[in-house]
Amino acid sequence: MVKFGLRLDSNKATDYPPDVYVDYNRLKEIIHVLAEKKLAGADTNFREVSLTAPPPTNAAGRQLTASDGQLTEEDFYHAIDENLLKVENFTLEQVTELRSKIASVEKEVNAVNQDDEKAKETIRNRADAAAKGFLTLEKMHNQAWVRGDYSDVVVRLSSIYAALRNDHTAEDDKGAAQSFLRSTTKYWVRTEDVSKVKYAVLKHLPVFLQKTMAGESDSQLVNSVYFDNDQLELYHGRLDKTPGAIAFRIRWYGSGDPQLAFFERKTHRDTWTGEASAKERFIVPESEVKDVLNDKYPIEQKRAEMKVKKGATDAECDDWEQLVREMIQVVQVKQLVPTMRTQYMRTAFQIPFDATVRISLDTNLCMISERGYDTEGGAKWFRDPTKQLQPNEITRFPHAVLEVKLELGGANSEPPQWVTDLQNSGMLYEVHKFSKFIHGCAVMLPEYVRSVPYWIDDASIRDSILRSGAARILVPGNHETGVGPGANEMYNHLLPFGNVKNPKLDTKGRTANTIAMVKADDYYADDDKVDLMMTGAGNCCEDTCSGWLFPFCSGFGSEVLAPTSVQKIEPKIFFANERTFLHWLHAGVTLYTIAAGILAFASESNSMGAHWYALALLPISLGFCLYALNLFLWRSEKIRTRIPGRWDDSRGPLLLGSILAGVLFINFALKCKEIRHFHDLHEL
Numbered sequence: 001m002v003k004f005g006l007r008l009d010s011n012k013a014t015d016y017p018p019d020v021y022v023d024y025n026r027l028k029e030i031i032h033v034l035a036e037k038k039l040a041g042a043d044t045n046f047r048e049v050s051l052t053a054p055p056p057t058n059a060a061g062r063q064l065t066a067s068d069g070q071l072t073e074e075d076f077y078h079a080i081d082e083n084l085l086k087v088e089n090f091t092l093e094q095v096t097e098l099r100s101k102i103a104s105v106e107k108e109v110n111a112v113n114q115d116d117e118k119a120k121e122t123i124r125n126r127a128d129a130a131a132k133g134f135l136t137l138e139k140m141h142n143q144a145w146v147r148g149d150y151s152d153v154v155v156r157l158s159s160i161y162a163a164l165r166n167d168h169t170a171e172d173d174k175g176a177a178q179s180f181l182r183s184t185t186k187y188w189v190r191t192e193d194v195s196k197v198k199y200a201v202l203k204h205l206p207v208f209l210q211k212t213m214a215g216e217s218d219s220q221l222v223n224s225v226y227f228d229n230d231q232l233e234l235y236h237g238r239l240d241k242t243p244g245a246i247a248f249r250i251r252w253y254g255s256g257d258p259q260l261a262f263f264e265r266k267t268h269r270d271t272w273t274g275e276a277s278a279k280e281r282f283i284v285p286e287s288e289v290k291d292v293l294n295d296k297y298p299i300e301q302k303r304a305e306m307k308v309k310k311g312a313t314d315a316e317c318d319d320w321e322q323l324v325r326e327m328i329q330v331v332q333v334k335q336l337v338p339t340m341r342t343q344y345m346r347t348a349f350q351i352p353f354d355a356t357v358r359i360s361l362d363t364n365l366c367m368i369s370e371r372g373y374d375t376e377g378g379a380k381w382f383r384d385p386t387k388q389l390q391p392n393e394i395t396r397f398p399h400a401v402l403e404v405k406l407e408l409g410g411a412n413s414e415p416p417q418w419v420t421d422l423q424n425s426g427m428l429y430e431v432h433k434f435s436k437f438i439h440g441c442a443v444m445l446p447e448y449v450r451s452v453p454y455w456i457d458d459a460s461i462r463d464s465i466l467r468s469g470a471a472r473i474l475v476p477g478n479h480e481t482g483v484g485p486g487a488n489e490m491y492n493h494l495l496p497f498g499n500v501k502n503p504k505l506d507t508k509g510r511t512a513n514t515i516a517m518v519k520a521d522d523y524y525a526d527d528d529k530v531d532l533m534m535t536g537a538g539n540c541c542e543d544t545c546s547g548w549l550f551p552f553c554s555g556f557g558s559e560v561l562a563p564t565s566v567q568k569i570e571p572k573i574f575f576a577n578e579r580t581f582l583h584w585l586h587a588g589v590t591l592y593t594i595a596a597g598i599l600a601f602a603s604e605s606n607s608m609g610a611h612w613y614a615l616a617l618l619p620i621s622l623g624f625c626l627y628a629l630n631l632f633l634w635r636s637e638k639i640r641t642r643i644p645g646r647w648d649d650s651r652g653p654l655l656l657g658s659i660l661a662g663v664l665f666i667n668f669a670l671k672c673k674e675i676r677h678f679h680d681l682h683e684l
Contacts, residue, residue, distance in 0.1 A: 016136075020090040022083045030076045094137050095150055101130045102156050109163045120164050127160045131199050154198055154218040154347075158207035165206075183406045187428040187509070188399040188460075188496055194363055197402065197427055198347065201359050204418045205349035219345040219363070223258070224251040225370060225382050226437045227336035232448050234336070235441045239453060243270055247437055248327070248336055250289065250381060251281075258286045265327055280323055293378035295328050338370035338381050340440040344401075357419060358405040365397040367440030392469035395443045398461055401436070402428060426508035429496035431455055446470040454491040457483040459503035475500065490640065573639060581632035588624030591617050591660075609670055616663045620656070627652055 105126050112119050134153055189197055198218070207218045227248045228234045237245030247266040252258030264281040284292060291297040303321055306312040312320070330336065344365040350358040370383055372393075383389075406415055422428065434455060442452045443465055452473045456465065465474060475484055482501025483492045498504035595617035602610035631649060638647050 016090075020087065022087060023079075027076070027079055027083070030079060034073060034076065091137060094133075095153065098130055098133055098137075098153060099156075101126070101133075102153065102160070105130065105160055106156065109160055114166055123160075124164055127157060127164075131157055135195055135199060151218045154195075154202065155207060155209060157199070158202040158218070161203050162206040185404045185406075185430065186432075186434040187402040187404070187430050188434070189361070189402050189427060189429070189509075190399060191363075193427040194361070194400050197361065197400075197422070200418075200422050200425065200427075201349045201361075204416070205351060205357065205359060208348035208350055219347040220253055221255050221343070222251065222253055222346045222362075223341060223343050223382070224249045224264075224436075225338050225341045226440070227331065228339040228441070229335045229337065230448075232339075232441060232445065233334060235339075235438065236450060238268065238435065239438055239451060241268060241270075241433075243273070244268065246330065248330060249437070252286070260284070261286050261289050263292065263324075263327055265323075265330075282320060282323055282327075289381055290378045292324075292328060293331055293381065295332055297324065297328065299324055337375060340437065340444055341368045341370050341382060342366075342436045342440060343368060344436075355405075355407045357416060360403045360405075362401040362403075362436075365399075365401060365436065367395050367397070367436065367444060369393045369444040371445065391467060393444070395440070395464055395468035395470070397439070398464050399429075401434065429509045431496060432491075432494055442473055443468050443470045446473045449473070452484065452488070454483075454488045454494060457488055457492070457499045458495045458497050459500055460497040460505055462500060577632060577635050577639065580635075581628050584628030584631065585625060588621045588628060591621035591624060595621060609667075609674070613663070613667045613670075616666075620660055620663065623656060623659075627656060 105123060108123050108126075112123060114120070134150075134157075209218070226234075227250075234245070234247060238247055245268045249264050249266075251262040251264055252260060260283055262281050262283055264279060266279045267277060269275040269277050284297075288297065299321055303317050306317055306320065342365065344362040347361045347363070348358070349360070368383060368389065369392075373380065373383060375381065404419065406419075423430075435453070438453050439455070442449050442456060446469075455461070456473055457475065462474060465471070473484075475482065477500055479501060481489060481492070482499035483489050483495075492499060496509070497507065595614040598610055598614035598617075602614070631652065635647060
């Protein structure tokens with residue numbers, strides 16, 4: 001309660017008077033008074049009764065004493081209702097005023113000349129002012145539990161910015177089959193930052209409007225039922241990133257019972273093979289889902305209907321038929337059954353017909369277990385929504401999930417600057433390869449999973465996992481490292497909010513592009529930057545090839561990337577590391593052979609220079625060998641932990657090469673001097 005009071009005070013907007021906020025101190029005072037009430041029997045000295053009204057009682061139903069006063073629990077509930085109503089009325093009043101301002105901006109947008117940049121900039125500034133007012137109001141919404149949906153403000157602001165950019169209205173794509181090949185990065189977003197992120201995105205991308213019974217909204221309810229077998233074969237395949245691992249799900253959009261069901265298959269492929277992961281789907285009416293799951297779907301009949309009604313070509317029909325047959329086959333062969341369902345509100349941002357940047361924001365995310373009920377031979381493929389869920393049958397994810405999907409190539413080889421600015425805003429927490437399916441299975445079916453994803457150990461989601469009864473997949477609170485064994489310990493540095501032993505719940509969001517690159521020399525003088533880099537990259541002397549043996553190697557002054565993602569590893573990189581080690585070792589052995597030969601064959605007379613030259617080469621050859629071993633071990637650790645950043649060493653080779661060149665130059669100078677001396681003696 002104390003933390004909430006401090007948070008409430010710190011988030012009060014100076015633009016609003018204090019009396020429009022919840023009177024938290026008064027509520028706390030009432031709680032303290034009620035907590036001190038005596039729960040003993042009635043005081044016989046205090047027998048004021050009435051024939052028409054019952055005497056006041058305390059929470060235990062006993063008559064109040066004179067020292068209790070007249071405060072009751074009903075007074076507390078009444079005070080809460082009054083405060084909430086006060087804040088809600090003020091919020092509605094402010095939103096109504098904002099809607100009026102936005103309406104005037106909309107009129108100006110409709111009348112503006114698209115070639116008049118000055119007028120468009122003026123309108124954009126007015127829209128920015130309205131948006132900032134809404135974000136200020138959002139603080140009150142977050143802190144005081146205001147009831148109401150104000151998504152229409154987001155929709156109208158999006159339309160204004162789209163008109164200023166001269167965008168076009170998006171069209172629904174009802175294609176029977178679609179494939180998506182995109183580079184996707186996933187982030188966690190704090191609930192209090194959702195509106196800010198929406199505003200930052202809609203200034204550059206229009207909201208994909210969703211049609212609901214209440215009109216157009218900026219979000220839509222999405223349900224996805226994931227299928228797996230008793231061994232959770234698909235779960236473990238996706239978790240281990242096995243080549244060709246699939247995720248099988250049935251998705252529907254909107255509230256209420258599904259009308260159309262989207263059968264989707266996601267296939268994982270390693271990028272180093274030259275292939276890309278893909279998502280494919282086909283659509284059937286809900287009444288035909290049972291036929292698909294039981295291998296009774298009339299494929300030939302539906303193929304003929306596609307040709308007649310939709311005018312599909314033979315190639316399109318062949319692709320559709322192959323996909324349907326493969327998905328029906330995988331259900332039968334792997335004995336897939338409904339396992340877990342995800343449910344969330346999705347807001348999508350995309351310029352129509354331009355897939356360069358597509359962003360989706362999923363809020364109110366929860367995972368529901370789909371085990372424990374009779375599927376009736378495929379007739380039931382999702383849980384009855386009218387039946388109450390037990391705590392261990394649902395988990396509510398505490399953050400929103402943002403996905404940034406890019407299609408870069410050619411002239412668009414780099415993401416837009418505004419995307420980079422959003423990544424650096426501190427509101428995004430990159431979570432490498434986060435999966436709703438994997439998280440839901442791990443939390444909902446803890447007794448069936450053999451391993452869990454690394455983000456399970458994150459401090460910010462620990463409470464939600466405990467509430468779902470999945471404590472067995474978490475380490476104890478007094479655990480030595482705060483993370484699980486194996487991959488979880490290896491990728492501990494990727495946890496956005498730290499682990500239970502070292503929680504960092506107040507840290508700002510970091511991504512792989514945060515602060516782009518951070519100078520090592522700079523962050524040593526700044527404790528905050530030290531903490532930033534210590535989360536994964538460690539300090540300069542521990543996490544580079546310098547170590548205790550080579551302080552000159554790749555340490556001070558180098559650039560280290562914020563370690564919030566992992567470096568992609570191809571199989572050939574292991575052999576490349578070994579090959580580099582052997583090359584350096586070969587150079588050291590060659591130098592040692594030369595030095596040993598000079599010592600062995602130098603004559604005893606006039607051999608002082610040759611002996612000194614050989615003795616100088618011997619430690620250099622030893623240095624080459626030790627450097628090769630140190631570099632090999634350091635790079636092997638980089639490969640194991642997959643910490644992104646520079647894996648090369650720009651200083652070690654320069655220093656070793658300079659020493660060797662110096663010795664060779666001195667030997668050359670001495671030989672020149674010796675030849676000149678011999679020439680002078682010959683002339684005499």
